[in-house]
Amino acid sequence: MPISSQLLRPVSFGFILLTFLLAMLFNLAPWQAALQGLTPDFIALMLVYWALHQPKRIGVGWAFSLGLLMDVADGNYLGQHALAYSVIACLTLIRQRQFAIFPFWQQALITLFLLLLAQCIMLLVRLLFGDSFPGLGYFAGAPIAAILWTPLSNLMLMHQRKPVADDL
Amino acid sequence: MHANQPAFFKQGPKPLTRLMIFSALSLALLVSDAKLHLMDALRQQLSVVIYPLQWLATTPVDKALQVGDFFQKQTELISENRRLNEERLKVSAQAMRVAALEQENAQLRALSAAAASQPVKRQLVKILYNGRDPYTARLIVDRGSDADIAAGQIVVDHQGVAGQVIRVHPLTSEVRLISDRDHLVPVMVERNQLRTIVYGMGRNLPLEVRYMPPNVDIKEGDILSTSGVDGIYPAGLPVARIVKVERQNGSAFARIYAEPLAHFEQHSYLLAINGAPAQAPYPETASAPAATNKKKH
Numbered sequence: 001m002p003i004s005s006q007l008l009r010p011v012s013f014g015f016i017l018l019t020f021l022l023a024m025l026f027n028l029a030p031w032q033a034a035l036q037g038l039t040p041d042f043i044a045l046m047l048v049y050w051a052l053h054q055p056k057r058i059g060v061g062w063a064f065s066l067g068l069l070m071d072v073a074d075g076n077y078l079g080q081h082a083l084a085y086s087v088i089a090c091l092t093l094i095r096q097r098q099f100a101i102f103p104f105w106q107q108a109l110i111t112l113f114l115l116l117l118a119q120c121i122m123l124l125v126r127l128l129f130g131d132s133f134p135g136l137g138y139f140a141g142a143p144i145a146a147i148l149w150t151p152l153s154n155l156m157l158m159h160q161r162k163p164v165a166d167d168l
Numbered sequence: 169m170h171a172n173q174p175a176f177f178k179q180g181p182k183p184l185t186r187l188m189i190f191s192a193l194s195l196a197l198l199v200s201d202a203k204l205h206l207m208d209a210l211r212q213q214l215s216v217v218i219y220p221l222q223w224l225a226t227t228p229v230d231k232a233l234q235v236g237d238f239f240q241k242q243t244e245l246i247s248e249n250r251r252l253n254e255e256r257l258k259v260s261a262q263a264m265r266v267a268a269l270e271q272e273n274a275q276l277r278a279l280s281a282a283a284a285s286q287p288v289k290r291q292l293v294k295i296l297y298n299g300r301d302p303y304t305a306r307l308i309v310d311r312g313s314d315a316d317i318a319a320g321q322i323v324v325d326h327q328g329v330a331g332q333v334i335r336v337h338p339l340t341s342e343v344r345l346i347s348d349r350d351h352l353v354p355v356m357v358e359r360n361q362l363r364t365i366v367y368g369m370g371r372n373l374p375l376e377v378r379y380m381p382p383n384v385d386i387k388e389g390d391i392l393s394t395s396g397v398d399g400i401y402p403a404g405l406p407v408a409r410i411v412k413v414e415r416q417n418g419s420a421f422a423r424i425y426a427e428p429l430a431h432f433e434q435h436s437y438l439l440a441i442n443g444a445p446a447q448a449p450y451p452e453t454a455s456a457p458a459a460t461n462k463k464k465h
Contacts, residue, residue, distance in 0.1 A: 021221070028225035030297040060186040064194065072214040073222065075308065075335065075342045076301045078207045079197030086194060090187035126303050129202050132349065132370070134302035 008160040011054060015159065019046055020066065028073055038137070040145030043070060044118055047085055048111050049156065051092040052099055063089035080125050084118035091117075104150040112146035208335075215312075215337035222308070222340065226296050291315060291440045293323070295432060296340060305348040305371040307331070309438065312339045320400065321440045328406040328429030329353065329394065330438055343438075346407065346428055347371060355407050356395040360385055363395050366408055366426060375408050377424040382415045384422055392426060402444040 023042035043066055050058035067082030074081070091114060092099065099110060119139055127133070181189075201207040291311060299306030311317050313336050321333045323343050331345040346353055351368035362385060366375045380386065390410040396403025408426035415422050432438060 024221050025225045027300070028222055028297065030226050030229060060183060060190050064190040067194070068197075069214060069218055072211055073218050074300045075306055076303070077198050078201040078211060079194035082197065083191055083194035086187055086190040090183045093183035125198060129198075131303040138302050 008157070011160060013057070016050055016054065016058065019050075019156070024066075024069070024073075027070065038140050038144065040141040040148060041115065041118070042145075044085060044088065044115055045111070045145050045148070045152070047089055048092050048114055049153065051089050052096060052107070053156075055093055055096045058089075059093060060086050060089045077125065077129065080122050083125065084121040087121060088114040088118050104153055107153070108146045108149035111149050112142055115142040115145050211335075212337050215340060219339045222296055289316075289442050291317065293317070293341075293438050293440050295436045295438065299342070302371070303349075305331075305345040305368070307343040307345065307432070307438075308340055309343055309440075310340060311440070312337045312341045314338055317341050317440055320443050322401055322405070322443055323438050323440050324405060325430045325432050325435065325438050327431060328408070329401065330428075330430040330432050332400070332443075333440060345371075346430075347373065347375060352398075353401055353407055354395045354397040355392040356403075357386055358391045358393050358406075359387075362386070363397065364392075366392055374411065374425040374427055377410075377426060378421065380422050380424060382419070382422045384424075386410055386413055386422075386424055388413060391429075396444055399444050402441075 020043070023046040026039070026042045047058065047063050047066065051063075063085035064082045067080075067085035068078065070081040070085075071078050099107065102110070116139060119142060123133070123138070197207060201211075293309040293311045296308045296310050299308060307323075307330075309323075317333060317336055319333055319336050319341075323330045323333060329346060331343045331348070331351075333341050334344045335342040344351060345368070346366075347368045347370065349368055349370045353366050354363070355366050356363050364377055364380060366377050369376055377386070377392075388410050391406055392408045392410070394401040394403055394405045394407055406429050408428050410424060410426050412425040413422060414424075
């Protein structure tokens with residue numbers, strides 16, 4: 001139920017920053033390598049979410065900068081994540097008005113497609129620079145992210161659904 | 169017309185235009201980083217920005233583990249203490265022998281007027297996390313150029329060689345593991361002093377010794393240690409143990425697999441030591457008479 005019957009409170013910029021900060025922490029957590037790609041890319045997930053809900057604030061520029069930070073944190077070629085994130089943020093923004101009125105399960109499918117696309121772009125970049133294919137487990141994070149989409153969206157919207165005051 | 173447009177409708181360039189700009193920027197960055205290696209300064213700046221996050225992501229788990237350790241049973245600590253005392257006695261006995269040997273070695277060196285080897289500098293580094301990049305085998309450690317870590321230093325644990333520092337940031341640095349794909353270490357079989365090269369094949373894969381004839385004298389259980397031929401890894405550090413030797417009829421080479429001796433997944437501290445001391449330059453002229461002949465012409 002993305003188009004809600006109730007009015008949503010505006011999102012503060014600090015909240016958006018906080019979610020990106022948390023996503024970055026999850027991505028940098030030390031158990032990431034042990035799980036072998038089974039954890040979703042939370043930054044990409046948050047980018048899709050905010051580009052969908054706050055298209056005027058979070059766009060391609062944000063995607064690019066966050067991508068650069070991920071590149072430095074992971075120690076891979078500068079621009080790899082930046083390129084992939086920019087593409088998925090742009091695709092989300094182009095179809096944002098359609099995308100925003102879909103039910104959650106359809107949004108989750110689109111998110112799955114977008115995250116797989118981001119990974120394919122990164123795979124292509126790495127193959128072009130002479131690395132080998134890391135195995136199909138590499139793509140396992142995207143379906144998990146898609147499953148997380150509905151609970152995550154509900155959780156984030158809860159913050160905006162709080163009643164303001166009754167005496168309007 | 170444009171001047172009268174309300175501020176609400178001003179959105180700046182369209183997403184597609186922005187994508188063009190930023191993807192061109194990313195591609196330029198990719199090429200200049202991967203092929204031309206121009207982006208190290210930018211990378212270092214960004215690594216300082218991201219350090220608090222790295223610290224925050226790894227520290228709480230560490231602290232929780234430390235608190236868990238604190239409540240360990242007293243008896244465990246006592247027995248460990250006794251065992252450590254015994255070990256210390258044994259080791260100090262060995263150390264006395266080593267001191268005598270060192271003295272003798274120093275005398276011999278002075279006699280033969282060999283170049284004094286550089287004092288080995290050791291720094292303890294802590295593993296922050298394994299690199300998330302599935303294509304490479306890297307570790308991120310918590311010391312950088314502020315602690316005088318330099319690219320090219322060798323990283324070892326108490327059992328063997330783990331890898332080599334390849335990129336240094338102000339507060340962190342990146343270590344390429346010996347199991348990284350196409351990483352080479354020149355090694356020597358300790359049993360018979362056979363020199364060869366051990367290749368990395370990728371994260372979580374065994375190492376491989378390539379291009380050895382099928383009748384080569386290598387057995388399962390042999391220890392490979394660095395030979396020091398490359399001038400990067402100092403000689404004599406244990407690297408790997410041979411786990412499997414396949415000698416197939418019809419293939420020109422034996423397939424020899426080895427497993428690294430360093431087990432850095434079992435603990436979080438490593439030692440960074442200096443690489444091999446600089447070697448004598450490669451001789452440029454083939455022989456003295458040839459050189460004099462050239463001068464005459």
